[in-house]
Each structure stands twice: as C-alpha cells, then as structure tokens.
C-alpha cells in the first residue's frame with residue numbers, strides 16, 4: 001500500500017504508518033475477518049503459503065494483494081516463520097461496530113523465528129533459542145541465548161571458536177548482531193542462520209546492564225554470576241531490548257539469567273560436535289548419538305538431553321552423582337518403572353507455565369497443567385521413600401534422590417484450586433463459557449439455571465406449538481442474525497398462525513418469531529452473556545493464581561527434566577547392555593571391549609559389532625598410530641573412543657565391558673580433508689589451519705583424534721606433515737595429550753621406534769584366497785600395506801586396472817633403500833595389461849575359448865547341448 005498511493009485513503013494511511021514502524025517484517029493486516037498482505041509482502045506470502053495473489057487498483061496504481069481468513073492464522077503463521085520471515089501481526093484494537101471512523105489497529109505481536117510462543121512453530125523436543133552475539137575488543141565475543149517459550153536465559157563470553165561451537169550446539173533459530181559486524185559475522189559463522197541486525201547503540205554495556213537490572217529488579221548482576229562477563233551482558237541486554245521491539249512485554253517467566261560456565265564442560269571443538277555426529281548426522285539419513293540415547297518421556301527431558309550431549313562435564317563429583325543415580329534406578333526396577341510411568345503423564349510443564357506468565361494459557365492447557373502437576377506429589381513421595389537396606393548403591397545416592405524430592409513443589413493449593421474450578425473438558429477458547437465447574441460461584445450457578453430453564457422452556461414451547469398447529473416438523477433453532485426462531489417447512493406453511501412474524505424465507509422453509517420466543521431469548525442471551533463474562537473473570541483469576549507459582553513450577557520442570565534424562569540413561573543402559581564407567585582423576589583411559597554406540601545399532605541382522613580394547617595414558621602409551629586397510633574400522637575405533645569418553649562424562653553408562661576414564665577436558669577431532677565444505681579455501685589449507693588451532697590449544701587432559709591427517713596433499717607432503725604433528729604431540733613441553741592417529745601412511749610406524757610413548761597398532765585383516773576379510777580387531781604392531789587395491793577390487797573396479805595397480809605398487813614398495821621418487825617413477829614397469837575384457841589372463845579361459853570354437857551348434861541336439869554346457873562349466877568352476 002505504501003508505494004503508489006496517489007489518493008491516500010484513511011486505511012492506506014493507517015497501513016503505511018504501521019508498516020514503516022516494522023521495517024523488514026511481513027505485515028499481516030487485519031481487515032474484517034481476514035489478514036491481508038500487500039505489495040512485496042503479498043508476493044512473499046503467496047509464494048510461501050501457496051495462497052492466491054491478486055492485483056487491485058490502489059489510487060491509480062496496481063498493487064498485489066494476498067490474504068487468508070483470520071481463523072487460519074495458526075496454520076499460516078508457522079509456515080511464514082519457518083521460512084525465516086519476521087511477521088508483524090496487526091489486529092483491530094476495538095470492536096468495529098463501536099468504532100467511530102476507522103477502526104483502531106496496532107501490531108500486537110512481532111513473531112520472529114527466534115521469538116515464538118506458538119505451539120505450531122515450536123518443536124516440543126527442542127528448545128527454540130534466540131541468540132545475540134556481541135563483538136568485543138581483543139577477539140573476545142559476548143553471547144546470550146533465550147528460549148522465550150521456556151524462560152531459559154543464558155550468557156557467556158569467549159573466543160570466536162567458543163562462540164561458534166556454542167552456536168553449533170544450541171542451533172539458535174535466530175541470531176542478533178550489530179549492523180557494523182555483518183562481514184565479520186558471515187566470515188566467522190557462515191550464512192546458515194536466520195539473522196537480524198541491530199544498531200550499534202543497543203550493544204552498549206551500560207544499556208545492557210540497565211536492561212537486565214530493570215527486568216530482574218535487582219541493583220546488580222552479581223547474584224546471577226554474570227557480572228564478570230561484560231560482553232555477555234551486552235549480548236543479554238540486546239535480547240531484552242529485542243523482546244520489547246517485538247512487542248513481548250509479558251516476560252515475568254524469565255526469572256533468572258545463568259552463566260554458561262565454559263570451565264565446567266568438556267571443550268569440544270566444532271569438528272568434534274559435527275564429526276562425532278552428536279546431535280545432527282553429517283549426511284542425510286545418518287543417525288546422531290542423541291537419537292540412540294534419547295529414551296526420554298517428557299519434552300523437558302528431551303530438551304535437557306540435547307544440552308547434556310554437547311556439554312559433558314569434567315568434574316568427577318557431579319558425573320558420579322549422575323552415574324550413581326542411574327545405577328540406583330537400574331538396581332531398583334520398580335522405582336525406575338513407576339517413576340517413568342509418572343513422568344510420561346507430565347506434559348510440557350515448562351512451556352505451560354511460560355504461557356501462564358505471558359497470560360496466554362488456554363483453558364484446555366490449564367487442564368494439562370493440572371494433569372502434570374498431579375504427578376509431582378507421587379514422584380516426590382517415591383524419591384523420598386526408604387529403599388531397601390540391602391541396596392548396594394554408593395553412599396550419598398539416596399541423599400541425591402532426596403535432594404530432588406525436596407526441590408519438588410507439589411503446588412497443592414494451586415492444584416486444588418484448578419481441580420475445584422476448572423471443568424475437565426474445558427475448551428480452547430475463553431469467551432464461550434463451559435470452563436468453570438458448578439458450585440464455584442453462586443451467581444454463575446443461578447445464571448446457568450436461568451439459561452438452562454430458558455432452553456428447557458423453549459423445548460416445551462416447541463412441543464406446545466407443534467401440538468397446537470399440527471406441524472410435526474416444527475423446530476426452534478438459533479442463529480446469530482435473528483436469534484431464536486421457529487422453522488416451518490413449505491409443506492406446512494398454511495398452518496402457521498397469523499400472529500407469527502415471518503423473518504426469513506428459505507428455498508423449502510420459512511422462519512418466524514413470536515413475542516414469547518423473543519422474551520425468552522432475551523432471558524437466555526442475557527444469562528449467557530453474563531455467564532461468559534463471569535467465567536472469563538474466574539478463569540483470569542485462576543491464571544493469576546497460577547502466575548504465583550511460576551518459579552516453583554519452573555523448578556519442578558528442571559527437576560523433572562533431570563530425572564527424565566537419568567531414567568532415560570537407565571533405560572538405554574538396560575536395553576543396549578551398557579556398563580557403568582569408573583571415573584578417575586588419573587590420566588589413563590582404559591577401555592575393555594568398547595563398542596560404537598551408534599554403529600552397533602545399525603549393523604545388519606546377524607552381524608555383531610566387534611568390541612576392542614584401548615589403552616592410553618601420559619606415561620607409557622600417549623599416542624597410538626593405527627594403521628590398517630581402508631574399511632578396516634579405523635575411524636569407527638577413533639569415534640567410539642571419543643563417544644565412550646563423552647557418554648561417561650555426561651553421566652551415562654557406556655557400550656563396553658568395563659572402563660576407567662581418566663577425566664578428559666578437551667576433545668579435538670581432525671579428519672583429513674575430503675568432506676569439508678570449506679569457505680572458498682583449499683580443503684588442504686583448511687585442514688592445516690585447523691590442525692594448527694588444535695596444536696595451539698592442547699591441555700594435559702586433552703583427547704585428540706587425528707583421522708588420516710595430511711591426505712589432502714601428495715603422499716610425501718602428507719607423510720611429512722603427519723609425522724611432524726605426531727612428533728609435536730609427543731614432545732609438547734606442557735601437555736601430553738592422549739592421541740589416536742589413524743593413517744594410511746605405514747611410514748609413520750617408524751615413529752614408534754624413536755619415541756617412547758608412541759605405539760603402533762593395526763586393525764587386523766586376514767587375506768584368504770586373494771580376498772580380504774575384515775576382522776575389526778585392534779592388534780599391537782604396524783601393518784605392511786594398506787589393501788587399498790583390494791578395496792577397489794571389492795568395489796567392482798575393472799580387473800585390468802586392479803592388476804596394473806598391484807604391479808605399480810609392488811614397484812614402489814620394492815625396497816626400502818631411499819630412492820628418489822622421480823627415479824622410481826622413471827623406472828616404472830610398462831603397462832602390460834590391455835584394457836580389454838577379451839584378453840584372458842587365465843589359461844583355463846584359453847581352453848574354454850578353444851573348446852567353444854569346436855562346437856557346431858547346427859548339428860547339436862538339445863541334450864548334447866546341455867551336456868556340453870555342463871562340461872564347459874566344469875572347466876571354469
């Protein structure tokens with residue numbers, strides 16, 4: 001409407017005023033029963049929603065127009081938001097019937113991908129985060145996350161790599177940053193996020209500090225532990241500012257902000273999160289770890305697990321607390337079972353209470369809140385019950401359960417109130433009654449009586465008139481235009497008494513009213529209006545009562561989520577035969593019969609995963625060079641080791657026979673260039689940059705996985721680089737990082753002779769009849785060659801190529817006397833293999849050919865032909 005209006009109508013003017021206030025947003029403009037979009041917005045809306053785009057004449061210019069009925073908002077809004085649109089919903093702010101002049105309109109909500117309370121936009125099993133990134137000085141960045149649907153608010157600060165990793169782990173739906181950092185943001189974090197840029201001034205420290213202290217009504221931020229994060233404060237302030245901008249003013253449920261304590265969690269570099277496929281598969285159809293581990297039964301549990309998976313702990317005590325609780329649940333089947341049953345009946349407590357806080361809870365949802373709260377008391381009781389004296393649970397674990405029990409609040413008053421007042425079949429809407437039980441309010445009961453009696457009276461009236469007029473099909477019905485009326489089919493029209501007043505003629509019936517009918521109608525409608533108003537008032541009071549419990553219910557939700565994840569760990573441990581790891585402050589990593597949690601679930605029926613032992617420490621065996629043919633299982637071994645460590649430090653049982661896990665504080669992963677979608681750089685260059693970043697951040701408790709490092713370049717370059725990296729890791733003055741080094745370069749086996757803490761292992765294969773059998777067993781010692789050519793053969797490479805490749809390899813491997821590569825290549829034996837399938841290398845084929853040429857098909861009887869065929873077959877099989 002904005003651009004071409006020549007004669008601006010009042011509606012145009014109103015639209016343009018509102019539109020300019022929300023730049024970049026798609027404006028849904030309520031006109032009557034429709035939400036309309038205009039111009040550019042209409043083009044986008046029609047494309048995304050598949051709705052009809054029309055054109056109309058607007059003050060002399062053509063303008064696009066697309067709209068949908070207002071009651072379809074819940075269907076269309078999520079589609080727009082998921083497509084990355086910011087949607088401003090402009091409603092009529094007064095009853096059009098009462099309006100003098102043009103109806104007052106205004107934006108009631110700006111829904112953006114990261115700020116949504118709409119159930120259709122949200123995924124119950126995932127958080128929907130809005131993030132803000134603030135670029136500070138000295139390469140430090142501030143970061144904040146908010147999920148408005150749950151009230152969770154987090155702040156952090158750190159290097160670009162840290163922020164990148166957090167963005168990858170939390171996968172925000174929308175990221176805010178400052179306009180002037182546009183290029184930097186794209187360069188550091190790519191273009192995969194929905195983003196929104198704000199002005200510089202919103203990122204000021206004082207501004208942020210004030211936003212936060214005003215919201216939390218505190219004098220300082222010390223109590224939240226974020227006062228030491230000046231950049232994090234800037235980012236968090238921007239988030240609160242953005243909520244005001246998007247008309248989200250009821251945010252009482254954001255009751256605290258928590259510091260994301262980087263030092264509490266294992267540092268996973270971004271390749272680890274991706275390469276180990278913790279939360280997302282690398283390729284479509286792949287299975288991430290979370291999918292295996294997730295046996296949670298509540299939305300809160302599912303969301304918490306996502307965080308635990310990317311934020312494993314590195315302190316012994318809390319890890320053991322989790323592991324011990326899982327153990328206790330495994331030892332007490334019934335406790336586990338009953339707890340899970342109760343958890344299953346808890347809905348999305350966290351989001352339900354957020355809806356109370358923002359005053360958007362529907363009566364039906366209030367019923368769900370009641371159902372969820374009902375489970376709290378029995379869970380509390382269950383956790384505080386005395387478990388059998390014979391229990392072998394580590395000391396303190398029962399205390400941990402009791403601690404959870406103490407934190408649960410049964411919310412008895414609120415629960416009783418909802419149970420007493422809200423009908424069990426309460427509807428979704430609040431303005432049509434049927435929400436409140438009888439016995440709650442005497443006036444309401446009386447009005448119900450009147451309305452009921454009125455309706456009862458109408459029924460009697462209908463029967464009486466039916467008898468008096470002799471019209472058997474006479475009925476009383478109601479519509480919004482005429483209110484109650486008597487309907488008579490045409491066949492009985494002539495029996496209608498003269499004093500009835502005709503109101504409407506239909507094709508085969510007529511509708512009438514009578515003074516008596518109108519009198520009762522007024523009684524009923526009056527009563528109903530009052531009923532609706534009273535019910536709404538009582539329901540609002542119920543919301544206010546529930547709002548008093550926001551903090552308590554949020555705490556319940558937190559405890560429930562933890563219990564759910566731990567119960568889920570117990571379920572999966574039992575299902576997949578996991579064991580409890582021993583967590584040690586030492587530096588050793590000793591895994592007996594470890595397995596890969598994901599691959600073992602995907603093997604074809606009948607095949608089982610071959611378990612392997614693995615030992616690493618900082619004294620005797622710090623670095624293991626693993627060689628072995630392609631497809632032998634080197635990568636699987638590397639990944640399973642990291643996954644076992646991560647799972648253990650999440651507090652989860654692990655796929656192994658037993659294991660001692662010396663706490664790991666950082667995990668680095670580097671996979672040789674091949675699958676990297678690099679940003680314009682050569683893949684090898686990326687590989688090297690990232691490897692150097694690993695080497696610069698090592699710690700004494702780091703676990704490093706190097707998978708075929710150096711393969712992105714020529715063999716000799718690759719060997720040299722891999723060699724130098726291994727040496728560096730071994731000789732690092734401060735950190736003896738435990739390292740698994742999978743490689744095809746058996747030249748690296750030499751390292752074990754020169755460095756005491758480097759050991760050679762290989763993933764064994766057996767060669768039988770020229771074929772390779774994968775044993776998948778890790779054995780001490782290096783391996784001679786890599787069988788790459790065998791794999792090519794298995795993959796169906798033409799035989800002549802396979803044979804020729806073997807010949808070249810034999811030549812290159814001929815002797816170990818250092819010889820220049822150029823000389824070796826010069827002296828390469830010439831190719832004797834013709835690339836022709838008719839050139840048989842096997843003498844039996846020669847004979848076959850000869851015998852075939854002697855056969856005279858013209859004189860052969862069918863039986864002779866069969867006998868001949870049999871003879872020829874015997875020759876070659």
Ligand SMILES: Nc1ncnc2c1ncn2[C@@H]1O[C@H](COP(=O)(O)OP(=O)(O)OP(=O)(O)O)[C@@H](O)[C@H]1O
Pocket residue numbers: 599608609610611628629630631632633634635636637776
């Ligand atoms: N211990 C095991 N038990 C059963 N199957 C396994 C085992 N380890 C690996 N596999 C199977 O072998 C396949 C190949 O393993 P992996 O990718 O680890 O080989 P690789 O040695 O790293 O090969 P490449 O050098 O070609 O990358 C895996 O996809 C998996 O299905």
